[in-house]
Amino acid sequence: MANSRWPLKQAMAIREGWISMAIYANYRRLRVWIAACVGVLGASFGAAWFAAAETPLPAPTPVPLTLDAAIRLALQQNPEIAALRQQHGIAAAGVVIARAYPFNPVWDNRVRSAFPASAGVTTRTPFDSTVLLELEIRGQGKFRKAAANAALSRADWEIAAQELSLAIRVVRAFDAVVYRYQKNQLAITTIELNRKTTEEAKGLLNVGKLRPADLIILRSEIDDARAQLGQARTALATAWNELRSSLGVVGVEPFDLQGELAAPPLSTDPAPVLAEAAHKGRPDRRARETAVAEADARLRLEVANRFGNLTAGPTYEFDNGSVNNVGAQFAMPLPVLNTHCGEIMQRNAEKARAALDLRRTDVQIDQQVEAALARLKQARAWADTYVREVLPNLEASLKDLRKLFEQGDPSVDVLRILDVQRKLLKARDGLLDAQLEVRQAVADLAAAMGDPAVAVGPCTDSGSSNPTPPKAP
Numbered sequence: 001m002a003n004s005r006w007p008l009k010q011a012m013a014i015r016e017g018w019i020s021m022a023i024y025a026n027y028r029r030l031r032v033w034i035a036a037c038v039g040v041l042g043a044s045f046g047a048a049w050f051a052a053a054e055t056p057l058p059a060p061t062p063v064p065l066t067l068d069a070a071i072r073l074a075l076q077q078n079p080e081i082a083a084l085r086q087q088h089g090i091a092a093a094g095v096v097i098a099r100a101y102p103f104n105p106v107w108d109n110r111v112r113s114a115f116p117a118s119a120g121v122t123t124r125t126p127f128d129s130t131v132l133l134e135l136e137i138r139g140q141g142k143f144r145k146a147a148a149n150a151a152l153s154r155a156d157w158e159i160a161a162q163e164l165s166l167a168i169r170v171v172r173a174f175d176a177v178v179y180r181y182q183k184n185q186l187a188i189t190t191i192e193l194n195r196k197t198t199e200e201a202k203g204l205l206n207v208g209k210l211r212p213a214d215l216i217i218l219r220s221e222i223d224d225a226r227a228q229l230g231q232a233r234t235a236l237a238t239a240w241n242e243l244r245s246s247l248g249v250v251g252v253e254p255f256d257l258q259g260e261l262a263a264p265p266l267s268t269d270p271a272p273v274l275a276e277a278a279h280k281g282r283p284d285r286r287a288r289e290t291a292v293a294e295a296d297a298r299l300r301l302e303v304a305n306r307f308g309n310l311t312a313g314p315t316y317e318f319d320n321g322s323v324n325n326v327g328a329q330f331a332m333p334l335p336v337l338n339t340h341c342g343e344i345m346q347r348n349a350e351k352a353r354a355a356l357d358l359r360r361t362d363v364q365i366d367q368q369v370e371a372a373l374a375r376l377k378q379a380r381a382w383a384d385t386y387v388r389e390v391l392p393n394l395e396a397s398l399k400d401l402r403k404l405f406e407q408g409d410p411s412v413d414v415l416r417i418l419d420v421q422r423k424l425l426k427a428r429d430g431l432l433d434a435q436l437e438v439r440q441a442v443a444d445l446a447a448a449m450g451d452p453a454v455a456v457g458p459c460t461d462s463g464s465s466n467p468t469p470p471k472a473p
Contacts, residue, residue, distance in 0.1 A: 061254075062254040062255060062256035063254065063255050063256060064255075064256045064258050065255040065256065065257055065258065066257075066258045066259060067170075067171065067174050067259050067455075067456050068456050070170050070174050070243075070247060070257075071167045071170050071171070071452060071456065073247050073248075073249075074166055074167070074169075074170045074246055074247045074248060075163055075166065075167070077247060077248040077249060078166060078246070078247065078248035079248055080162075080166070080248075081159075081162060081163060081166055081248075084158075084159055084162050085159055087155045087158065087159060088152070088155055088156060088159060090155070091148075091151050091152040091154075091155035091156075092152055094148045094151055094152065095145070095148040095149060095151075095152050097148070098141075098144045098145045098147070098148035098149075099145060099148075101141070102136075102144075103133065103134040103309075104133075105131055105132065105133040105313070106131070106132045106133070106313075107129070107130075107131050108129070108130040108131075108132065109127065109128075109129050109130075110127060110128050110129075111125060111126075111127040112125070112126055112127065112320075113125060114126050114320035120321060121320045121321070122320065122321055122322045123318065123319070123320050123321070123322045124320070126317075126318055126319045126320040127317075127318055128315065128316065128317035128318070128325075129315070129316045129317075130313060130314070130315040130316075130329055131313045131314055131315075132311050132312065132313035132329065132331075133311070133312065133313055134309045134310070134311045135309055135310045135311070135312060136304075136309055137309065137310055138304040138305075138307070139304060140301055140304045140305060140309075143297050143298075143300040143301035143304060144297075144301055146293070146297040146300075147294050147297035147298050147301060150290050150291075150293040150294035150297055151290075151294050153290040153293075154287050154290040154291050154294060157283045157284070157286040157287035157290060158283075158284075158287045160283035160286075161282075161283040161284040161287060163283075164283055164284075164447070164450055164452065165447075166246065167452040168443055168446060168447045168452065168455070169246050170243070170246045170247065171443045171446065171452065171455045171456070172440065172443050173239065173242045173243040173245075173246045174243060174257065174259060175259075175261065175436060175439040175440070175443070176239040176242065176243070176436075177236070177239045177240055177243050177257055178257060178259050178260065178261055179239075179261060179432060179435075179436045179439075180232065180235045180236040180238075180239040181236060181257075182261070182432055183232050183235070183236070183429070183432060184229070184232040184233055184236050186232075186425070186428060186429055186432065187225060187228050187229040187232045188229065189425075190225040190228070190425050191222060191225045191226060191229060193421070193425075194221045194222045194225055195222060221418065221422075261432070261435035261436060261438070261439055262435070263376075263380075263438045263439060263442050263457075264442070264454075264455070264456065264457020265457060266376075266442070266445070266454065271366075271369050271370050271373050274369050274373070274445075274448075274449060275365060275366045275369045275370075277449065278365045278368075278369055278448055278449045278450055279362065279365060281449065281450045281451060282361075282365060282449075282450035283450060284361060284450075285358070285361045285362070285365065285450075288354070288357050288358040288361045289358060291354045291357065291358070292351065292354040292355055292358055294354075295347070295350045295351035295353075295354040296351055298347050298350065298351075299344070299347035299348060299350075299351050302340065302343050302344050302346075302347045303344060303347075305340065306335065306339055306340040306343075306344065307333070307335045307339075308332070308333035308335065309333075310330065310331070310332055311330070311331040311332070312328065312329065312330045312331070313328070313329055314326070314327070314328055314329075315327050315328060315329045365448065368444070368447070368448035369445070369448045369449070371444065371448075372441060372444035372445035372447075372448045373445065375437075375440075375441040375444060376438065376441035376442065376444075376445060379434060379437040379438040379440075379441045380438055382434040382437060382438075383431065383434035383435055383437075383438055385434075386427060386430060386431040386434055387431070390427045390430075390431075391424070391427055391428070391431065394420065394423055394424040394427055395424065397420050398417070398420045398421055398424055401416060401417050401420055402417060405417060439455075442454065442455050443455050
């Protein structure tokens with residue numbers, strides 16, 4: 001019986017072994033398949049990651065920025081103005097202080113011990129109580145409030161004056177960037193023009209119409225223009241830094257300036273009329289006016305305080321004889337040793353200085369308006385000379401020389417054409433200088449008038465027909 005069961009057990013064991021080997025083989029194939037899938041996924045993810053890492057980020061789109069928008073941005077973000085505007089809160093707190101009565105009542109209590117009883121003492125602890133208040137009887141509160149209100153108005157006008165100064169600073173920085181950008185573009189144009197002339201000269205050299213020395217001179221012109229290009233780019237970067245400093249922005253946020261060096265339409269009124277308008281609108285002059293009012297109020301307050309204040313109040317006493325006493329107490333300083341003459345002299349001097357500061361500001365306004373108009377007149381004449389005479393004449397001369405050269409005139413060579421071409425480019429560069437001088441004169445007039453709109457001109461859309469878009473480097 002045992003021998004008959006042995007083949008069956010052996011067959012079952014062999015079968016179980018085959019099954020185990022089959023399961024193990026399937027398990028190994030499954031592991032290999034999973035590892036292959038993981039490897040493929042990892043390789044795909046790595047390739048995608050490296051591709052994303054190597055792909056350059058898109059350049060930020062430049063933000064269009066007009067001169068008017070630049071001024072508004074500076075007034076919103078410049079930290080200097082933000083800190084200066086806190087002067088309003090300080091001055092407003094001074095008004096609150098001035099409106100409050102400067103003195104609090106004083107409650108004075110005295111408790112004593114009375115003895116002996118043989119002296120008729122019926123109350124062993126007599127006491128007296130007094131409430132005193134220092135009274136301003138010469139209108140000091142009115143003068144103090146007037147001085148505080150004048151100080152608040154002066155602080156507001158001084159803030160407005162600093163905002164005007166910042167706006168003019170932005171105008172100058174904005175114009176400087178536009179000017180430096182056009183200078184840079186002119187340098188690039190010069191290089192391209194010299195390269196084009198050099199390529200044309202090579203063809204003339206091959207046909208024997210040009211000497212080799214002339215070609216060398218043309219190549220040296222390219223190198224000279226390249227040197228000027230580096231200087232122009234450096235000046236442009238400096239102008240951008242100054243503009244960012246005025247705007248109060250941090251980093252290299254790209255801006256697309258929408259502006260040109262052409263002067264906006266200006267008033268044709270004479271200097272006295274413009275000076276009169278400036279006297280009414282200049283915030284620094286209004287600050288000087290309020291400073292005079294403030295000094296006058298402080299002087300009146302000092303005069304009112306020279307004799308001191310009255311101190312008065314009710315008093316109550318319960319004496320040792322059990323008697324109730326009710327009355328009033330008064331105290332008045334005697335202005336014998338000190339009549340505040342020195343303080344009054346100081347306030348008088350402060351008022352006189354404030355009046356002289358106002359007079360100085362009036363004179364400066366007249367001088368600044370006259371100087372700005374004179375500078376503007378000369379700058380416009382300078383620019384008009386280039387536009388009406390110099391540039392048309394040089395362009396016509398260059399055109400005539402090229403025509404003669406093409407006709408084979410022996411008196412005209414490439415060097416003569418190059419000389420006139422150089423003068424034409426120099427004249428264009430001089431026109432940019434004259435246009436910047438006009439813009440600076442307009443900024444001077446805007447500062448003298450106390451109105452940035454004089455320099456900004458009519459507000460135009462950022463997509464104007466003739467924009468000059470220097471982008472931030």
